[in-house]
Amino acid sequence: MHIAVFSQYHTNPDCPATSRHYSLLAHLARTHRITLITTRTWERQRLTQQFPWLPEGVEMRAAEVPYENRMGVARRGLAFGQYAAYAVQEGLRIDKPDVIWGISTPLTAAWAAARVARWRKVPWVFEVQDLWPSFPIAMGAIPNRWAQRRLFALEKSLYRSAQHIMALSPDMTRYVETVLGAPSAEAPLALPSKVTTVLNGTDLDLATSATDVALEALRREQGLEGRRIVLYAGTLGRANDIPTLLAAAELLATQVPNLTWLFLGLGFDEPRVREAAARCSAIRLVLPQPRHAVFSWFRLAEVSVVSFLGMSVLDTNSPAKFYDSLAVGTPVIVTNNGWTRDLVETYGCGWYSPPSDAAALSALLAKLLAAPAQLEAAGKAGREVAISAFDREQMAVSVQKILEQAC
Known part of the structure; x- marks a missing residue:
């Protein structure tokens, strides 16, 4: 054919x-x-x-x-x-x-x-x-x-x-x-x-590259030993509500010692991220990574965030970063009040935070980072869902x- x-x-x-x-x-x-x-x-x-x-x-x-x-x-x-x-x-x-x-x-x-x-x-x-x-x-x-x-x-x-x-x-x-x-x-x-x-x-074959050895090497290369890592990976676009994430990162930095919030990507709001990183040491901009390498960055994080503006049309999205994070056992916080919220709550592999609410997102992250066993359980559940359905x-x-x- x-x-x-x-x-x-x-x-x-x-x-x-x-x-x-x-x-x-x-x-x-x-x-x-x-x-x-x-x-x-x-x-x-x-x-x-x-x-x-x-x-x-x-x-x-x-x-x-x-x-x-x-x-x-x-x-x-x-x-x-x-x-x-x-x-x-x-x-x-x-x-x-x-x-x-x-x-x-x-x-x-x-x-x-x-x-x-x-x-x-x-x-x-x-x-x-x-x-x-x-x-x-x-x-x-x-x-x-x-x-x-x-x-x-x-x-x-x-x-x-x-x-x-x-x-x-x-x-x-x-x-x-x-x-x-x-x-x-x-x-x-x-x-x-x-x-x-x-x-x-997601590409489960590529996700296997995020080994323990690769993870430790990445942590050393990036000077992230002993850091608590939160990750946003993807386009820094208008629809992704980046200003809210930056505000949440600055709030969280006052509550969680040794925090580093990584923003991995480029896009419309890249200058805004650079400005925030210059004034807040807990924020770091990472240049885009090839597809086959991004899984190690997801595994490096304790939790990742998939954010969009609060629009019903954006609630329908099917973002690759959502699947990629779960594929390596990193739980996800979503701000879509649609099917991704239903999925993470049904399978216990993530959490929902209201869109454009930096205080709520910061409070949720502070609570989760204080509960490593909860993060680990959610990550394991996400990995199982990824293998069976993604x-x-x-x-x-x-x-x-x-x-x-x-x-």
């Missing part, structure tokens, strides 16, 4: 980003022909050279379209449009695929996949990684009401035209089902067969089945 994959951002484990699709493509390429239509955005950002850029058996068509988190709205829109135009062009040039797999974000990548699928008369599968346009609208990036209505109409039409939809969290699945509404002549399939939750997941090898089997059935 020939699968054409429309994904604007391809990464591999040498990159400072989740490599979800690298793992999925590696599995699919064992039995199917794969053509990946992407950009070279991340290829120049590789921090190491330990992995091939493409999994064996994957053919790539890549556009030169720059993109970074600090871009403004207009520049981002241009990048999205440039990739969509390139993807349509290449999608019509490649050998006819049996199925097309369109991955958003952004929504324009899925639009390109749908357009080529229609013209080439083949089915397509829509993977929803974030809720677009709900997310950029909630963040104020698209204030024009006419543009909002047009984007919501496009979103619904893409859901209806897809043969199947994969959503990265249960809350995303419920959202998509709500948008789809009742079956129609255009979308006659019953909802349970139209939408499937396929979690973001393995990307399991996700790959589900994705392959969906793509094959779409044909």
Whole structure:
């Protein structure tokens, strides 16, 4: 079977980003022909050279379209449009695929996949990684009401035209089902067969690199012997509520001796983190790490924090850092009042703290850091959940089945 994959951002484990699709493509390429239509955005950002850029058996068509988190709205829109135009062009040039797999974000990548699928008369599968346009609208990036209505109409039409939809969290699945509404002549399939939750997941094989030896070496290299470590790892973006974390870190530093709160990543709020680190010795900014190395940083921490602003659209998120932390037995504090809160409370592998409440987060962390046995028990529970439910090898089997059935 020939699968054409429309994904604007391809990464591999040498990159400072989740490599979800690298793992999925590696599995699919064992039995199917794969053509990946992407950009070279991340290829120049590789921090190491330990992995091939493409999994064996994957053919790539890549556009030169720059993109970074600090871009403004207009520049981002241009990048999205440039990739969509390139993807349509290449999608019509490649050998006819049996199925097309369109991955958003952004929504324009899925639009390109749908357009080529229609013209080439083949089915397509829509993977929803974030809720677009709900997310950029909630963040104020698209204030024009006419543009909002047009984007919501496009979103619904893409859901209806897809043969199947994969959503990265249960809350995303419920959202998509709500948008789809009742079956129609255009979308006659019953909802349970139209939408499937396929979690973001984690790479358990890479997590095994976080050994005791690697952990101690990292602690020595970073001068963290005897320190109590809290970790935020990921994009320092507008949606991640970084100012609240910095305020909580400064409060916590007055309560917990030998505290170091690591902020691992780059993004819009990087200057704010640097300023906080300059005035508070308990705060440290760590430059992004390659995917294969990040697990040792998670294991180094006693607890990690996965934070977002208090918006319902963000409660649906399926962030890689959530899974990665649990994979190495580090419990998680979440500020999403959605499915991640339900999961950590159900399985006892983490805690919920209200979004944008630095005092509450600081108080919770102080309480937990004074109870190491509780942290250890939660970490063990998280590791068990990760092994049973978050393995990307399991996700790959589900994705392959969906793509094959779409044909």
